[in-house]
Amino acid sequence: MQKENNRKTKQNQIILAVAFLAILSIMGVLHFILPGQDVSLEEGRLLHHFPSLSYKDAVNGKQAENIEDWYSDQFPFRDSLIKMGKQIQRIVYPNLNAGGLELVAISHDLVPDEVTPDAEVDANRPTDNVQPDSSKDTPDSEEPGSTGTISPEDDSDDTQPTGSAPEVTCSTSESDPDIPDVPQGEVEQVSKVGVIIMDDRAMENYYGNEDRLKAYAERLNEMSKGWASELNFYSMVIPTAIELYAPEKYHSGYSSQQACIEIIQSDLVSQIKSVKVLEKLLAHRDEYIYFRTDHHWTGLGAYYGYVAFCEAAGWAPVPLASMEHYTIEGTFLGALYRTTKHPALADNPDTTEGWRPIVQDYTATAWDKGDMKSSYKIKLNNTKSKGANSYLNYSGGDRALLKIETSNQSGRKIIVVKDSFGNALVPYLVNHYDEIYVVDPRYNINSMEVLAQENKITDLLVENYMFGTSNKSWLKGFDAIR
DSSP, rough: OOHHHHHHHHHHHHHHHHHHHHHHHHHHHHHHSOOOSSSEEEEEEEEEOOOOHHHHHHHHHHHHHHHHHHEEEEEHTTTHHHHHHHHHHHSOOOOGGGGGGGOOBSSSOOOTTHHHHHHHHOOTTTGGGGGOOGGSSOOOOOOSSOOOOOOOOOOOOOOOOOOOSSOOOOSSSOOOOOOOOOOOOOOOEEEEEEEEEEEEEEEOOOOOHHHHHHHHHHHHHHHHGGGGGEEEEEEEEEEEHHHHHHHHGGGGGGGGGGHHHHHHHHHSSSSSEEEOOHHHHHHHTSSSSSSSSSSBHHHHHHHOOOHHHHHHTOOOOOOGSSSSSEEEEEOOHHHHHHOOOOHHHHOOOOOEEEEESSOOOOOEEEOOOOOOOOOOEEOOSOOOOOOOGGGGGGTSSSEEEEEESSSSOOOOEEEEEEEEEEHHHHHHHTTTTTTEEEEEEETOOSSSHHHHHHTTOOEEEEEEEEEGGGGGHHHHHHHOOO
């Protein structure tokens, strides 16, 4: 009897070993047979492909690391396995928190603006320009905690000023509407440094740090005393949706973005004009100005940011009715959906819309890398960007430099130093400036002073959303080129 049991045990062990080896072999074969994937929509990032082999990489160990990255990123059925794992986790660890609070932390960047296969963004864009993201280059989210104290459409004519920016002269023929009440709804929280979900809307939970806010303002002040001293200098800080749509307790105290923006504005020198974006957005809170499944503002939200900029810069904003409107129907599930996989978001994808500038005679040239060796033409407001890539329609993704040359004769040229929120803002500026230079410090390694001098720049706009004011990757790049 004992011999029979031992024999069966040995047979079972052999069967398990053979099955394991068979599965391993099949997966290995599939790894080479199945076509490689360019992007993981579940993670919102580009995936590694099989690396080029070199003796140098083999000696320093980089080659083994690159092959490991490729093997991990191209594992068969990878996205499906990740999605299944999240669903199992949701079943095994159900929401048992009091008041229906659900905790799902965010520990990575929410701005995967270059996750798209290039053909879906712009057919003219060369595929060899896009590289996989590196974890060491991933922008860091603002960490909680603070050592300081935080206090709690225009129908005017669209003539354009010439020369240096005058004092603010543009006015609206009708005043902004009264600020609508904050919408009320059932709230689920997704950790202190995470996401709050209210009905079918997800919002980043903001927590400010006074020292970092003041340090951000000081960076701009130093620029204004140096090479930017002769420029029309503007600062735009964009709030996140939670400041407009969540109940008061979620944007008070250290979480009050209004108070945090005031800290930055109060520390800026008088030469730098603050763009009053929050006030403009609050007046249009009941409109579709932020995506529900993504952290970005919509094309309409960016328009109101543009109107606020015009009020600071002395331009008469072009009314929405004067621009060509387009819609990319509801297929967009953004970064906050990818992070949480919340069913309330999955059932309510966003619709993307935009307005094309009235100035159609322009050329836009993009450089992905700071070495500026390779460029390509792009099309603004490109409706080929759909689905998970819908936000890329405005001016593509983040890159080292985007240069836009227009048929305007205003005598003004601008550098826009920005994060991903600026991508939706840029097309509106085509209505006014002769040339626009869009710089993302996370990718550009070249001096902005040289860029300004060589191109006779008159205006400078530094734009960031609230988390960007303390984003380590953005600030490191900004310090290197300012």
